[in-house]
Amino acid sequence: MNSSVNRPTALDAATAAKSTAAVTAGLPPQSPERRTSHAAEETAEKKVKIDPTKDLWYNITLNVKESGATESIDKTVYLVGSKGCGKSTLINRMVGSSVKSKPSTALEYRCWKKDERGTVNLGHVWELAQGEQLSSLTEVVITAENIHTVVVAICTDASDPATMWDVSTKWLKKLDRRVEDIFQKMRSKQSTTPDKLIEKAKQRVGTDHPDLSRMRLSGVPTILICNKLDQFKGDTARLKLMSRAMRFLAHLYGITLIFTSEKGEDTKKFVSLMENAVFGQRLDEDRIVNLEPERGAVIVTPARDTFRQIGDAPVTNFNDFTGTGDGELDRWKAPFDESFAAKKQSQQPSQQQVVAAEDIFLKKLYDTGPEGFGEPSVDSIRKQKDEELELYRRTAAKKGAEKKAEDGGDK
Secondary structure, eight states, X not given: OOTTSOOOOHHHHHHHHHHHHHHHTTOOOOOHHHHHHHHHHHHHHHXXXXXXXXXXXXXXXXHHHHHTOOXXXXXXXXXXXXXXXXXXXXXXXXXXXXXXXXXXXXXXXXXXXXXXXXXXXXXXXXXXXXXXXXXXXXXXXXXXXXGGGEEEXXXXXXXSGGGHHHHHHXXXXXXXXXXXXXXXXXXXXXXXXXXXXXXXXXXXXXXXXTTGGGOOOOSSOEEEEEEOGGGOOSOHHHHHHHHHHHHHHHHHTTOEEEEOOSSXXXXXXXXXXXXXXXXXXXXXXXXXXXXXXXXXXXXXXXXXXXXXXXXXXXXXXXXXXXXXXXHHHHHHHHHHHHHHHHXXXXXXXXXXXXXXXXXXHHHHHTOOSTTOOOOHHHHHHHHHHHHHHHHHHHHHHHHHHHHHHHXXXXX
């Protein structure tokens, strides 16, 4: 007897019985391949659960959980900041790429994969280029659907300290407005997500932290990055002032602060910090936290700092200082501007320069050449929609004028 011959199983017997019944009923018997395929389909249909009221990703997640598989981490990283501050280079360090960074265009995407014990964790990294010019694209990246997975990183340029305070505060306020807008809409639908995210933020700081009630927590994990520390040109006194001011700003908003550079040790600490924020990997805070710039790059989490340790802002007699109306911020903005005002004023672009820069960028948006961002298929649709909008406006204005004339005639 040939041992390779398979013995008939209960499934084969049942299938044969079905085929016999089918022949008796005048139906053609199914082939063995078709029977196997049909049985597999029936089994799959029984196992797969689909909720028609939910989207594709919800149903995938539902079935992954039901199968007992290890759930992977899927986060969205939004990197913003001043133009030329080194955002692309920082992303290369995160993902372990040695490719030379090229100037970013508008909103660029990179996939950050991290294999953890056979499970592939993903970080969807979005980099916003052009400084604040395209800040409206924040609404594309941070949405009600993904806000619980978002990690924000604000990058400033320590080689140009005059811009650091304004870049940081403007982005913190823009992001706060976006998050609050989403939270309001979610609360109107009785969602508990906003409260849960705020509670998590409090836990990251420490529910017994003495400064908790004074912090402006958004609910979204945020990291303030002061890049190019190795290119800072200033004495120790100015470095200390810059460090304390950034510490105050980060602590006020309950976010993590890191100064970094191209130095190997600084890069390792930066990557460790981002892996902790995105993938939840263990962070040895005792090793990397540093509050003294003389000892190396300042790195501090909100849980490890206090307003008392930071100290009061230096007294200033800066005559050209213009307040923002925010007393907490202005106390530190004044000495910061005083220390770096000369460079800031000399580099401040005129209104004509700003308009010219915006015009150049807008031209590039529709330029299909190698230096432009234009896409004919997209641009043609945009042009069509613009024309439709203009026609709608004219029609609405005409109807409004006619209605107004009729109302006047009735009187």
